[in-house]
Amino acid sequence: MEETIMKxxxxxxxxxxxxxxxxxxxxxxxxxxxxxxxxxxxxAGIASAISLVFLYVxxxxxxxxxxxxxxxxAAVGLGLAYGTALVPTLFNQAFLMHTMWHLHIPLLGDLHIxxxxxxxxxxxxxxxxxxVGIALWFDEAxxxx
Amino acid sequence: xxxxxxxxxxxxxxxxxxxxxxxRWVFTLSFLSALGSVASLYTQVPLNQVYTWPWMxxxxxxxxxxxxxxxxxxxxxxxxxxxxxxxxAKQYLPKVSDSNPRFYAYILLFMAAMLGTLFSNNIILLFxxxxxxxxxxxxxxxxxxxxxxxxxxxxxxxxVTATTGLVMLLGVLLLGFLYQTFDISMISQLPALDSNxxxxxxxSCILVGVxxxxxxxxxxxxxxxxxxxxxxxxxxxxxxxxxxxxVFLIARFYPLLSNLDCWYIVGVVGLTTMVVGAVLAxxxxxLKGILAYTxxxxxxxxxxxxxxGGPGGIEHDFFHILNHVLYKGSLxxxxxxxxxxxxxxxxxKMGGAFSAMPLAAIACIISAASMAGxxxxxxxxxKELMLAHMLHHPNAPILVGxxxxxxxxxxxxxxxxxxxxxxxxKLADPVQPxxxxxxxxxxxxxxxxxxxxLFPKSVTQWLAQASVTGLHVAKPHxxxxxxxxxxELIISVCxxxxxxxxxxxxxxxxxxxxxxxxxxxxxxxxxxxxxxPRVSQWFNYVCRVDSIHAHIPIVLVFFxxxxxxxxxxxxxxxxxxxxxxxxxxxxxxTGTAAIIISMSKKWHIKLIALSVVGLLxxxxxxxxxxxxxxxxxxxxxxxSLVLLLLFFKKFSTMKRKEDxxxxxxxxxxxxxxxxxxxxxxxxxxxxxxVNSPASSNPIxxxxxxxxxxxxxxxxxxxxxxxxxxxxxxxxxxxVLFIAMLGVMGLLWKKRS
Numbered sequence: 001m002e003e004t005i006m007k008x009x010x011x012x013x014x015x016x017x018x019x020x021x022x023x024x025x026x027x028x029x030x031x032x033x034x035x036x037x038x039x040x041x042x043x044a045g046i047a048s049a050i051s052l053v054f055l056y057v058x059x060x061x062x063x064x065x066x067x068x069x070x071x072x073x074a075a076v077g078l079g080l081a082y083g084t085a086l087v088p089t090l091f092n093q094a095f096l097m098h099t100m101w102h103l104h105i106p107l108l109g110d111l112h113i114x115x116x117x118x119x120x121x122x123x124x125x126x127x128x129x130x131x132v133g134i135a136l137w138f139d140e141a142x143x144x145x
Numbered sequence: 146x147x148x149x150x151x152x153x154x155x156x157x158x159x160x161x162x163x164x165x166x167x168x169r170w171v172f173t174l175s176f177l178s179a180l181g182s183v184a185s186l187y188t189q190v191p192l193n194q195v196y197t198w199p200w201m202x203x204x205x206x207x208x209x210x211x212x213x214x215x216x217x218x219x220x221x222x223x224x225x226x227x228x229x230x231x232x233x234a235k236q237y238l239p240k241v242s243d244s245n246p247r248f249y250a251y252i253l254l255f256m257a258a259m260l261g262t263l264f265s266n267n268i269i270l271l272f273x274x275x276x277x278x279x280x281x282x283x284x285x286x287x288x289x290x291x292x293x294x295x296x297x298x299x300x301x302x303x304x305v306t307a308t309t310g311l312v313m314l315l316g317v318l319l320l321g322f323l324y325q326t327f328d329i330s331m332i333s334q335l336p337a338l339d340s341n342x343x344x345x346x347x348x349s350c351i352l353v354g355v356x357x358x359x360x361x362x363x364x365x366x367x368x369x370x371x372x373x374x375x376x377x378x379x380x381x382x383x384x385x386x387x388x389x390x391x392v393f394l395i396a397r398f399y400p401l402l403s404n405l406d407c408w409y410i411v412g413v414v415g416l417t418t419m420v421v422g423a424v425l426a427x428x429x430x431x432l433k434g435i436l437a438y439t440x441x442x443x444x445x446x447x448x449x450x451x452x453x454g455g456p457g458g459i460e461h462d463f464f465h466i467l468n469h470v471l472y473k474g475s476l477x478x479x480x481x482x483x484x485x486x487x488x489x490x491x492x493x494k495m496g497g498a499f500s501a502m503p504l505a506a507i508a509c510i511i512s513a514a515s516m517a518g519x520x521x522x523x524x525x526x527x528k529e530l531m532l533a534h535m536l537h538h539p540n541a542p543i544l545v546g547x548x549x550x551x552x553x554x555x556x557x558x559x560x561x562x563x564x565x566x567x568x569x570x571k572l573a574d575p576v577q578p579x580x581x582x583x584x585x586x587x588x589x590x591x592x593x594x595x596x597x598x599l600f601p602k603s604v605t606q607w608l609a610q611a612s613v614t615g616l617h618v619a620k621p622h623x624x625x626x627x628x629x630x631x632x633e634l635i636i637s638v639c640x641x642x643x644x645x646x647x648x649x650x651x652x653x654x655x656x657x658x659x660x661x662x663x664x665x666x667x668x669x670x671x672x673x674x675x676x677x678p679r680v681s682q683w684f685n686y687v688c689r690v691d692s693i694h695a696h697i698p699i700v701l702v703f704f705x706x707x708x709x710x711x712x713x714x715x716x717x718x719x720x721x722x723x724x725x726x727x728x729x730x731x732x733x734x735t736g737t738a739a740i741i742i743s744m745s746k747k748w749h750i751k752l753i754a755l756s757v758v759g760l761l762x763x764x765x766x767x768x769x770x771x772x773x774x775x776x777x778x779x780x781x782x783x784x785s786l787v788l789l790l791l792f793f794k795k796f797s798t799m800k801r802k803e804d805x806x807x808x809x810x811x812x813x814x815x816x817x818x819x820x821x822x823x824x825x826x827x828x829x830x831x832x833x834x835v836n837s838p839a840s841s842n843p844i845x846x847x848x849x850x851x852x853x854x855x856x857x858x859x860x861x862x863x864x865x866x867x868x869x870x871x872x873x874x875x876x877x878x879x880v881l882f883i884a885m886l887g888v889m890g891l892l893w894k895k896r897s
Binding site: 074129 | 860
C-alpha cells in the first residue's frame, strides 16, 4: 500500500470526487465573474490548485498520471499570457492592447468577451502549475530526508 | 543596392551553409559568393548615397548604409583579400573534414560583418556589426576547440575586444547624444569639435575601443595569442581585416575629433605600439608570433600616422594601409605553407625550404623586403612618405627616432624570416614539397607589392579618387619611386644598416633572449580572469549565502537601513491615521496569535496560531470592504496550510534538538526579535505613509471611473490586473514561473 499523507480515510475518499468538482465549478464561476465582480484568474487558479493538491493528498502518487504536468501547465499559461500580449503588435496595435466583442445572444442576454479573459486564463494556468508543482516537490523531497 | 548585395550575399551564403548543413560544393559556393561581393562593390556603388530602412525610428536607430571613399577602399580590401583567403584556405585545410563547411561559413560571416561595419551609416548599427566581427573572431580563433591554446586565445581575444567595444559604444552614444543623431553622414558634415569635458570623454572612450580592436599597447597582448587560429584566419582577421577596424574608426572620426587638444594621444599610443611591437617581434621564436608582433607594430604605425595629422587633413593613408595588407597577408600565407611543411611553428627548427616551395620563398623575400622598406617595394614608399611627414612635424627628432628604432627592428626581423626559413639547412629531414596552387595566393600578392612599388603613380591616383572631405587634403602630392638624394633617403639607408647590425648582434646571441616578464601581459590577464571566481567566492562568503540563518539578518538589516532613511526623508508628509475602537480587539487577537507563533515550541500550535493570524487578516480585509482580497487571502491560507502540512509531514519524528541548540542562543534570539520588531514597525510606517493625505494620489479614482469605458468590466481590481496594469501582471507571472523553476532545481537536487 502506497503511503498517503492522511491515513486512509473512507469518508474523504468517497466524498472527494464530488468535492473536487464543486471546487472546480466554484473556480470556473469565480473566473468568469472576475471582470465584473470579485474574482479572476488568480483566485480561480488557487482554487483549482487546492482541488488538485487535495487529490494528491488523498490518492498519493497514483493521481500523478491523471493530472497535467505542472511545469507544462505553467509554461502553457505563460505562453498564453505572452501570446495575448504580443498578438496585437502584429496588427499594428500597442503591446497588450485588448480586443472586446459584444454579442447579443438570445435567451442569455448580452455577452462581453475579450482578450483580457485569455490573458487571465494564462494567469490561471500559471498559478495552478506553480502551486501544484511546488506542493508535489516539497512532498517528494521531504520523503528522501 | 550594390552595398546591400555585397553584405547580404556572404551573409546569406554563410547562413544557408549553416542551416542546410551543406557538405558538398561548399568551397565553390563560398568563393562565388565572395567574388559576387567584390563584383557588386566594383560595378554599382554610387558614392555618398544613403539607403535607409527604419528599424527603431524613435530611438534614432535605422538600418542605414552609405558608401564613401573611406568605406569603399576598406570594402575592396576586405572583399578582395577575402577571395584570396578562401582560395588559400581550400589548399590549407585538410582535404576531407567535417568541419570545413563550418570554416567557410565563419569566414563568409566575418566578411559580411566587416562589410556591414564599414558601410553602416548608423553608429549603433556600426557597433552591432563591429561586435559581430569580434564574435566571429572568437569562433575562428577557437576553431580547433580541443586545444588549450585555442580556448585561452579565443577567450582572451573576445574579452579584450568585446569589453573595449562596450567602452567605445559609450563614446559613440555620447557623441550621438551631443548631436541628437546617430547618422554618420550627418555627423561627418558637422564642424570639428571643440575640447570640453564631454567631447574629450567621448574621444577617450572611442580611443579605448580602437586600442582594443587594433591591439594597441598595452592591450596588444591578445593578438599574439589569437595566433592559435588556423593560419588563413590569422592572415585575414588578425592582419588584413578585423584589426584594421580600429584604423578605420580613427579615420572615420578624424574630421570630427582631430581638432581636439588631446588628439595627439592617438599619435602617442600608435607610435609607442609601433616601437614595442617591433622590438617584441625580435624576442619571440614562434613564427606566427613574430608576424603577430610585427602586425601590432604596423597597426601602431597606421594609427600613429592619423594621430600626427592636423585639422587640415592628411594624405596617402590608404597607401600605407594597402602596403601593410599586401605584404602582411602574403607573409602570413607563406607562414601557413611553411608550418604545413615543417609541422612546427618554431622558427629555430626550420631551414632549407627554398627548393620545396620556390614561389612561396620568392613571395616571402619580396614581402619581407617590403616590410624592411627596401626600394622597389610599397614598403619603401610608405616609409619615405612617413619620414617626410614626420620631418615636417614640430616634434621631428622624437618621431623619427621612434620610426628608426621600429623600422630597423623590422629590417632585422625580415632578414631573420628569409634567412632562417629558406637558406639555413642544418636539418636532416628533407622538406616536404608544397603544391603550386597553395603557393599561388601569396605569390600574387607579392607581385602586386613589387609592381605597385615600382610604378606607384596609377595606384595612388586611383586611391586619390577615394578621398574624403575633411579627412584628406584637397591636393595630395604625387608619389614617385625616386625623390632624389633627400634626408628621407639618408635615414632609410641608416635604418637598413642598423637593421643588419641588430640582426648580426642577435645572431651572435642565437636569439636566446625571451620576452621580459613585465611584457607578458597575457599571463597576467589570464591570472586575473581565473581569479574572478575566487572574488565571487569571497563575496559569497562575506554575505553568508551558504547559511540562511546568517544571511537573512544581513538582508533585513540592509532593508531596515534603506527604509528608515526613506521614511526619515519623507517624514514631513507622514501623518498617523487613527482607527476606530472596533478594530482594537481584532488587532489584539491577531497580535497575540503572532506572538504565540514565535514563542511556542510545538509546531502544531504554531500552525494553528498562523492560521488564526491569516483568517483574522482576511477578516480585516472584509471590514475594509475589499472582497477580492478576502477571497484571495482565504484561498492562500488554505494552500499554505496544505503546503506546510506536507512539509511538516515527517517533522514530528525528526530530531529537532540540534536545531534548537542553534536557535536558542539568547543573544541571537534578541537580535532576531529586534529585527522582527523593526521590520514590523517599518512596514507599519510605510502603510501609514501610503495612506497619508499629503501623498495620496488620486490615481485610484481614475481606475474606478474608467473601468467600464476603457476595460469593459465593473470590477476595477480585476481590470487593473488584466488590463490597465497587464504588463505588471505579466512580469509577476514570469517571476512566479522563474521561482517555480528555482524550487524545482533545489528540491530535485535532493532526489538524486
